[in-house]
Amino acid sequence: MIASRKPAWIADVTVQSAFPRREVARKSGLHGALLFPLLASSGVNGVIELLSDSVLAPDEDLLRLAGALGIEIGLYIERKRSEEELRRQKEAAEEANQAKDRFLAALSHELRTPLNPVLMWACATAQDKTLDDDMKEGLRMVCRNVEMEARLIDDLLDLTRIARGKLQLNLQPCDAGALLQHALEIVRSQLTGKNLHAALDLQASNHEIMADATRIEQVFWNLLKNANKFTPENGEIVVRSYDAAPGVLAFEISDSGRGIDPALMPKLFTAFEQGIRGGGGLGLGLAICKAIVQMHGGKIYAANKPDGPGAVFTIELIAVADRGVNAPLTSRAEAVPWRTLRILIVEDHGHTAAVMSSLLKREGHDVLSAPTVREALDILRSRKLDLLVSDLGLPDGNGFEVMRELAKISDAKGIAVSGYGMDEDIQRSSDAGFSAHLTKPINVQELQETIQRVTSET
Template sequence: MVMLSFGQLADVLPEPVLLVSTDGLVVAANQRARKELGGASEGQPLFALCSDAREHVEGLLRRSARVRQPTLGTLTLNEGRRYRVEGAVVRPSSEGSPAIVMLRLVHEQAALAAFVELNRTLEHLRREITAQRRASGELDRQREWLRVTLVSIGDAVIATDVGGRVVFMNPVAEQLTGWTEGEATGRPVDEVFHAIHETTREPIENPTGRVLQEGSIVGLANHTLLVARGGAATPIDDSAAPIRDASGEIIGAVLVFRAIAERRALERLAEQRLADLVLADRRKNEFLAMLAHELRNPMAAILTASTLLSAPDEDPGAVTFAAAVVERQVRHMARLVDDLLDVARISQGKITLRVEVVDVSLVLQQSVETSRRPIEAGRHELHVSIAGGLPAVQGDATRLEQVFGNLLNNAAKYTPPGGHIWLSARGDHDGVVVSVRDNGGGIAPELLPHVFEVFVQGDQSLHRSRGGLGVGLALVKRLVELHGGSCSCASAGVGQGAEFIVRLPALRGEGAAVGARERERESAMRAARLRVAVVDDNHDTANLLAVSLKRWGHDVVVAHDGHAALELVREHRPDVAVLDIGLPGIDGYELARRLRGEASLDRCMLIAVSGYGQDADRQRAIDAGFDHHLLKPVEPAALMQLLARGMPSGGSAP
């Protein structure tokens, strides 16, 4: 009779295996464990062989002694080698006798090799037991140790005989397949392990069939789903290997697989992010091309007009036309730059609204006037319907005018000549609802969800006759959201027109009455005749601005450097001083500080004019004593609004 000890069977395993009593003594160790531990270890305390805290080791032994399912933990040998440990009880405790726990220091591929090697040993045992029945008890113990080993593996394991029928399943395989070992034993493995392709949902050949036929290790391709007994599908990866006897003959196959749902989710996320990056890169390139196109066009027109203006004895009508071209193209370029800067500021959270009580009907009227030129240029018919008694809203009137102006300009741009544009406004229980609708080119269904994204345009043709950078609608949406409102778009498709709807929350309570009084006061001040000082070292700029102010009915004096401006303002004591920042002698900041130091000028409104428009530049101007900050080129409408107020207000200009 041949009796195999624990060491004889466990020595075939490639990883260290220990039998340890729950009081901490090593009962037995396989050959690999003795090698890892540097010699004999039986009878030694496990605590002496590890550099872990005693409480850590005791906790691992206690957890492993409770159930026959694998318990995971870690151990660090004295030489600093760290292992992931899978432990399970082999013999429960009895009176006066501690439990015996089997600890496996698992390597990634150790489970599969151990299973194959142990099956060879078991085949050898089967032959010996046939001849020597007295070894049956030992064989039963060896089978139990084998089962504990396979149960402790974190992956799912299914073993088959040479005919492809299931002979073993561990608990992880039971969980993933929905079959218990008792139900699956003796059934064809194809019935228990049913795999399909993730995309096509077509069945995939079971790898154990190829293993039994070819005798080689086989793995499934990616995108494999395991369909459980109840119909649930789980992404897996797997591999199968043959089980051979001592003579090398195939006697079965082992299938090892694991669930990879989390890994597949990460892969899909990575794929989506890659697609987003590719799209962002494509849009960036398209935007750069659009920007170059949009800047070259007005520059070409300005260059041609400047040549015409400099020609001697030119016809006055041609000069007037050329001047109008320059003005129009400069405004266009300024609007492009402003839109880009606004989008950047909003994206970075750096834009600040000049919040006040706003009459939406007045804002809409001003927006119509601002957009009248592109509407008339397209020979469109504008239908305006603004309900009376619209509730007041709280916000930045200039920014709201920018919102509705952009929507009207957008409608004019994408509506064929002679089209119709409808602007309507009404109140509801939540606030104000404004609609801008046209019968123009419409929006394709695939583009509709993206119309409010930056740099998105429907027209990507070579000629790009409609122009623009694709930031207008993105700016509209973000400005409306800053006001606590919402913006939506609807279109029946290409050629069916489009409608943009803006919803703004109404101002509640006492704020509405206060706003009405403020609007009455501002309206009364619009007719005031003001004394205005204009200071700019660019003579043309200063003189042209002075001419415009005089046409508006104001008294104007002009200076071209900081020292002259200081004397001029002291002498004339203007109501408003428009100061360039980059002045010779005394710059605009220092000039403002000196003027604020004189009591006789404390009622003078100081307006800074600069080519720098970042929030830090605006704040520096306010800190120096300015009441408002305007960007070059100065927009006449913005300056008129400030002059209409007629007194300092302590905020930045629209």
């Protein structure tokens, strides 16, 4: 029956030697049997046997009905199996995504933490007026390159945010031309190292846009970094702006490199793809650029130069009424008189703790340090504090515990400093009572501004 895939009628199973349950049927007083397969596209999903205590003559109508019923049941079983398999695959995919997110977050933390004391020390030392100009420029170069490394780490996290629809924008009026020039300054030392000529020609009548200034600068930085990467020594990078249409601001970044492989052009803005085979890097920058530009209601294009070697990237953004904005508008706390603060630093990374403590003491603050939750709790219970600056991952607990305990006994503010910088990490810090969350690596100016803003809040 299974081979024929058709229902079978047995008048008396007790006389059928081929029936495998003949003896059981005989002892039970069963004779007649109707057997039909449960058919589906994948094959036979089972067999149903109906037995009677009487010897029965074949019934063709019943055989046809059983055949139709077997198909319905077989298809139902197949559908349920498919649904169960899809559910298992979905759960496995979700678990894999969660594992990937945890890995990326942990990787980010491990990569950021050792960069933190380097950036803080280099940026603070670069402000020393007793140093000669060459030393200051060298230290500023260190700062720029550490910040660049941090941005590469951010690319990994941004891709995860974009894929999950969790990339958030902080929109404000800003001057896109100023953002472009700042991004150009970040890569300036790299251009100089290759003796590249950078020409800047901002001809657009209005550079003001409503945007997330950090994200738009990130787009410019990625495109300039790519131009530098693929342009040979003594080459040229040209950056210009123009009015693409009424209310549309366009930026064009072109280089004199070898251009984009035509075969790879369709995948150019896809994650982990690159415009040149063997180009190196992760292949994330352009995918992130496209997502950010589109979130701003803009467009991004790529093409090869029609009149020579090199690539051209064009960004179109929506311009807003020109109100004379010369730089990103950021909300800053009103200036307050400087005062000495008693600050507790909770940080188990020795180099970070030492550099941060030294810099804050240099600013005139009274600084205490603790590498663990236990030691931090001992200090805050015995000393009056003005500010807590705490790492979140600690050997015997976390910074949330310290902040919650501080909130119980004092109105002192807290700043979380962590290598974890996803949106959920920032929200957890806020929920625990921290007034600010800084993602490593941080520079001394960022820390100083945050301390001023947090301690001026009422």
